[in-house]
Amino acid sequence: MSENGFCPEPSADVREVRDWVHEFARTVVRPAGAEWDEREETPWPVIQEAAKIGLYSLDFFAQQSFEPSGLGLMVAFEELFWGDAGIGLSIVGTGLAAAALSATGTPEQMGEWLPQMFGTPDDVKLGAFCASEPDAGSDVGAIRTRAVHDEASGDWILNGVKTWATNGGIADVHVVVASVDPSLGTRGQASFVVPPGTPGLSMGQKFKKHGIRASHTAEVVLDGVRVPGSCLLGGKEKLDARLARVREGGRAGEQAAMRTFETTRPSVAAMAVGIARAGFEYARDYAREREQFGRRIGENQAVAFLLADMATRVDVARLMTWRAAWMARNGRSFDHAEGSMCKLVAGETAVWVTEQAIQILGGAGYTRDHPVERFHRDAKIYTIFEGTSEIQRLIIGRAVTGLPVR
Numbered sequence: 001m002s003e004n005g006f007c008p009e010p011s012a013d014v015r016e017v018r019d020w021v022h023e024f025a026r027t028v029v030r031p032a033g034a035e036w037d038e039r040e041e042t043p044w045p046v047i048q049e050a051a052k053i054g055l056y057s058l059d060f061f062a063q064q065s066f067e068p069s070g071l072g073l074m075v076a077f078e079e080l081f082w083g084d085a086g087i088g089l090s091i092v093g094t095g096l097a098a099a100a101l102s103a104t105g106t107p108e109q110m111g112e113w114l115p116q117m118f119g120t121p122d123d124v125k126l127g128a129f130c131a132s133e134p135d136a137g138s139d140v141g142a143i144r145t146r147a148v149h150d151e152a153s154g155d156w157i158l159n160g161v162k163t164w165a166t167n168g169g170i171a172d173v174h175v176v177v178a179s180v181d182p183s184l185g186t187r188g189q190a191s192f193v194v195p196p197g198t199p200g201l202s203m204g205q206k207f208k209k210h211g212i213r214a215s216h217t218a219e220v221v222l223d224g225v226r227v228p229g230s231c232l233l234g235g236k237e238k239l240d241a242r243l244a245r246v247r248e249g250g251r252a253g254e255q256a257a258m259r260t261f262e263t264t265r266p267s268v269a270a271m272a273v274g275i276a277r278a279g280f281e282y283a284r285d286y287a288r289e290r291e292q293f294g295r296r297i298g299e300n301q302a303v304a305f306l307l308a309d310m311a312t313r314v315d316v317a318r319l320m321t322w323r324a325a326w327m328a329r330n331g332r333s334f335d336h337a338e339g340s341m342c343k344l345v346a347g348e349t350a351v352w353v354t355e356q357a358i359q360i361l362g363g364a365g366y367t368r369d370h371p372v373e374r375f376h377r378d379a380k381i382y383t384i385f386e387g388t389s390e391i392q393r394l395i396i397g398r399a400v401t402g403l404p405v406r
């Protein structure tokens, strides 16, 4: 390894962040998890508390995104989601929208919109990223939302229906992926900022979910939404140049939405690692105490071996996540789809580990008297959003075979 090579030992700065977030997760987030899961509402008071200590802030996200090893956000997300995933997603959902904006936005656009996504500790705001549509989930190329340029004013007019948007309709700033030239399919898309209070953007159905119930998920309806030309992320010149290259049959770069997913995958994996670890630790502690047949259940090999596998898989998921985060931060290309690999492994690990946790608690695990059933419900989203497990396998399959796997 070179001097700046991958190191699985977090720096003192990263350890400090980890311990600070852990304390917030332990004292504020974990105790509130069950309540907000039942209420199925955005936990505004918890987000405000996170804002007051500087955890829900642009400064924190920016600082940790630029942390040189790439591990800053990873440890923060693991700890927060160890506390509770529904509340965790309510706190970091804006970060995903911010990442979408930063992936294609100009420095001016970032300077204008990122602060408005977070607001201030006294007036907290949210951001939402809207790519998915009823007929365009895994198939991002099927996006039907249209963005039409009004030559006279320079404005863009957006029409369409977005679905599954985290913070959709309750966010102040929405980042919307739309098709500029449907004849170019996936290559004819661009991302737009819809500023706070823009007429024509409204919330559709709010979904009642299996897990991460404290996190708001809703449809977003775009009906003649008019935004100034400055809201096209990256600017018109860049878009025109890209579209011209596509029309000439040249390389056109990646689709707008796919680029966002690339950069956010290790972060999403880190959330799943946090849930998995929470499930493992809870089951381990239970197995040390609970007695049947005159001995602690953890003294049975069957239970101890399960705990051994759970601990091992959590470590595997974390190490793969940290590797991908380090690669992304240090400009390494994901030749073997290492970003997808970590998301795949972490998501499936979270589901498996939390299911085993229920098993180790027996009947108690199946009730809401213990959090493991909630951990399990929360974990399941990690094999679905930000690319399903099948889509991750598709990407990895293509990378490792070099074949156009379908």
Ligand SMILES: Cc1cc2nc3c(=O)[nH]c(=O)nc-3n(C[C@H](O)[C@H](O)[C@H](O)COP(=O)(O)OP(=O)(O)OC[C@H]3O[C@@H](n4cnc5c(N)ncnc54)[C@H](O)[C@@H]3O)c2cc1C
Residues within 6 Å of the ligand: 128, 129, 130, 131, 132, 134, 136, 137, 138, 139, 163, 164, 165, 166, 167, 209, 212, 217, 381, 384, 385, 386, 387, 388, 389, 390, 391, 394, 406
């Ligand atoms: C709680 C929640 C929050 C979300 N937040 C956001 C958000 O903030 N912003 C946003 O834009 N989106 C968001 N999403 C959307 C999410 O990314 C999509 O649900 C996901 O991409 C899958 O799309 P889909 O639900 O339409 O499933 P589909 O694409 O219809 O897939 C259904 C099944 O078919 C499989 N499948 C599809 N194509 C293939 C293939 N080629 N090969 C093999 N199997 C295949 C899938 O893996 C899956 O098992 C969220 C979703 C949920 C549930």
